[in-house]
Amino acid sequence: MSDWSQVTRPIPVPNEWTRPFWKAAKRGVLALQRCQSCGHFQHPPYATCTQCVSTDLKFEPVQGRGAIYAYTIMYHTGDKRFASAVPYASIIVELDEAPGALLAGNLLGAEYTDAKVGRRVEIVFEKLNDDITLPQFRLAATERG
Amino acid sequence: MWENRCKVALSGVGFSKVTRSADIPLAAHALVAVKEAVADSGLRIEDIDGLATYPELPATGHAEVDGISIVSVNCMMAMLKLPNLAWHIQVGTVNIGGAVQQAANALLAGVCNYAVVWRAMHNPRGTYQNLPGQYAAGAAQFTAPYGFGGPGQGMAVAYTRWLERHGQSREKMATLAVTQRQHTQHNPHAYFYGTPLSREDYLASRMVAYPFCLFDCDIPVQGAVAIVLTTAERARDLKPRPAYLAGYGQRLHFEVAGRIGSLADYMEGGRSSAKLTWERSGFGPADVDVAQIYDGFSASVIYGLESYGFCKEGEALDFIQDGRIELDGDLPLNTFGGSLGTGRIHGLWHIIEGALQASGRAGSRQVKDANVSFVGASAPIVTGTTFIFSREPY
Ligand SMILES: [Zn+2]
Numbered sequence: 001m002s003d004w005s006q007v008t009r010p011i012p013v014p015n016e017w018t019r020p021f022w023k024a025a026k027r028g029v030l031a032l033q034r035c036q037s038c039g040h041f042q043h044p045p046y047a048t049c050t051q052c053v054s055t056d057l058k059f060e061p062v063q064g065r066g067a068i069y070a071y072t073i074m075y076h077t078g079d080k081r082f083a084s085a086v087p088y089a090s091i092i093v094e095l096d097e098a099p100g101a102l103l104a105g106n107l108l109g110a111e112y113t114d115a116k117v118g119r120r121v122e123i124v125f126e127k128l129n130d131d132i133t134l135p136q137f138r139l140a141a142t143e144r145g
Numbered sequence: 146m147w148e149n150r151c152k153v154a155l156s157g158v159g160f161s162k163v164t165r166s167a168d169i170p171l172a173a174h175a176l177v178a179v180k181e182a183v184a185d186s187g188l189r190i191e192d193i194d195g196l197a198t199y200p201e202l203p204a205t206g207h208a209e210v211d212g213i214s215i216v217s218v219n220c221m222m223a224m225l226k227l228p229n230l231a232w233h234i235q236v237g238t239v240n241i242g243g244a245v246q247q248a249a250n251a252l253l254a255g256v257c258n259y260a261v262v263w264r265a266m267h268n269p270r271g272t273y274q275n276l277p278g279q280y281a282a283g284a285a286q287f288t289a290p291y292g293f294g295g296p297g298q299g300m301a302v303a304y305t306r307w308l309e310r311h312g313q314s315r316e317k318m319a320t321l322a323v324t325q326r327q328h329t330q331h332n333p334h335a336y337f338y339g340t341p342l343s344r345e346d347y348l349a350s351r352m353v354a355y356p357f358c359l360f361d362c363d364i365p366v367q368g369a370v371a372i373v374l375t376t377a378e379r380a381r382d383l384k385p386r387p388a389y390l391a392g393y394g395q396r397l398h399f400e401v402a403g404r405i406g407s408l409a410d411y412m413e414g415g416r417s418s419a420k421l422t423w424e425r426s427g428f429g430p431a432d433v434d435v436a437q438i439y440d441g442f443s444a445s446v447i448y449g450l451e452s453y454g455f456c457k458e459g460e461a462l463d464f465i466q467d468g469r470i471e472l473d474g475d476l477p478l479n480t481f482g483g484s485l486g487t488g489r490i491h492g493l494w495h496i497i498e499g500a501l502q503a504s505g506r507a508g509s510r511q512v513k514d515a516n517v518s519f520v521g522a523s524a525p526i527v528t529g530t531t532f533i534f535s536r537e538p539y
Binding site: 007009011012013014015018042043044046050069070071072073074075076078079082085087088090092102103104105106116117128134 | 272273274275276277278279280281282283284285286287288289290291292293294298301302303304305306309310351352353354355356357401404405406407408
């Protein structure tokens, strides 16, 4: 299992588009940008709805359950800060409530070989500092067996 | 069909040495390539009146220093001191293929007569792709904290999706790597000229970012290549046989910054560019005699073959088997070795090879009776452009 204890992650810098996402994450809530005109969820946040071009966008909480859309297993230790976790799974997750919105994460609490396209995952939160809490993923209870 | 079909031609080509380390400033590489391309056409430097490039350094976390890590139009202008310079441009959205297309447009508009396009690539010291420092701003705030760094991982995630959705295995990619390395042995300018690669080498090589092993990634190098473009009429009076530009296209789709891994976006990028190219040239995939498809990471070839229409989705790794992409196969592919053979010089070398094959100038790697020559000059979604060169000016 990848050892994340020695990894120092780059810390996200919220901006005008993304601040509500990080505010919610700090409270342990996953909130995604949603178009108030057509109901489309999207991630990463953007200036317009990528479906209907509306600018009427708000952040709404979602449950954070979905499936692995794609993944890679990192073996390269180019960035020394991540070297102690190698090999590790970096995954892309598509949420049930937000098809088309793709969230990056790591597969925590599992062997890196457990990453497979289509496997069920759920959100967990990893506190980085007093301001930033990182949404992460682990296998869903049904997958953990 | 495009009214300007075959009215522009690619004439001379030039190459600098391709080296692993940056022993001399990149500007010197670019100058060698440009001078060689001009001489190959039988022109003098004073004849050149148009300049175009895409100067980006794709290594993340390294400074862009003009003349050392990039070679901009300004840098080339200062070096060449062209007395008749009439037009120049530096493009931003579609890599070097966009610079070639803009040069073609300038020639068609009659604002210059002989345009030079170059691509110069630097290999910085240390790690090529760096994650941002302590903080991740902009699009990277959603990717870098999870260890997503350079474009390799972005390509790798789409590749796992492709493999697992289609029930395919990465071992089949060995055929691409080995065949291209065989082609490389006919290209003395290439970094891996003189270095063969076996199927066993590929299968035993270390993982970088699964499903990519070492030999799925082009090696960062220092080097430059260049071309001379001119009108078809002028090209006929020059030294080499011209390769006529029958049509081109560029990707019309882009994924929102920071959104990575969408296979659908890759495919849409390639389809949109190819559609323009087929329509403008009047040719279709079945007419193509030889193809160059960008292979900075091997999986780009999959997305290219499928989105351009050479095979169905999910079939590319079967399509390349059984000799089909060898020099005497049905679709000879990346006949100069591709980026996997030459080193990371981006897509201008693919364009050069497409033209050399069309004009019958590819030497010992020449595909017999090559007439319609296709080029996919960059990864379909990121910066994709496509071209068709033809032997005859239809
Ligand atoms: Zn909408």
